[in-house]
Amino acid sequence: xxxxxxxxxxxxxxxxxxxxxxxxxxxxxxxxxxxxxxxxxxxxxxxxxxxxxxxxxxxxxxxxxxxxxxxxxxxxxxxxxxxxxxxxxxxxxxx
Ligand code: SF4
Numbered sequence: 001x002x003x004x005x006x007x008x009x010x011x012x013x014x015x016x017x018x019x020x021x022x023x024x025x026x027x028x029x030x031x032x033x034x035x036x037x038x039x040x041x042x043x044x045x046x047x048x049x050x051x052x053x054x055x056x057x058x059x060x061x062x063x064x065x066x067x068x069x070x071x072x073x074x075x076x077x078x079x080x081x082x083x084x085x086x087x088x089x090x091x092x093x094x095x
Contacts, residue, residue, distance in 0.1 A: 043077035049086040051076060056085040065090040 061067045062082035066074045073080040075088065 043073075044075055044088075046076055046078050046086070049076055049088050051078075051080070051084060051086040053081050053084045055083055056089070059089050059091070060085055061089075063092055065092050 060082065061073065061080050061084045062069075064073075066076070066088070067080065067082065068074055069082070071079045071081065076086060
């Protein structure tokens, strides 16, 4: 094998290494983006947690740890009234 052939072989190996690295980074970026979208989309349906648009006694979404003002919930999908309630109500702790 001449020096020229060896040099050419070395360049091909470096090229393949760089292509593999770029492919791996691109794949990781795509996987990360997909995971981000999945976590944003994975909410429980209101029916699954028996959501109701009125309070259960003094328990209501506005007093729940999962409530996101003005009308959303970290865990349950759809518009959520601050006066609503569901089975996974989690009271805010008072400090
Ligand atoms: S009670 Fe809590 S978990 Fe249930 S919908 Fe209201 S804010 Fe979300």
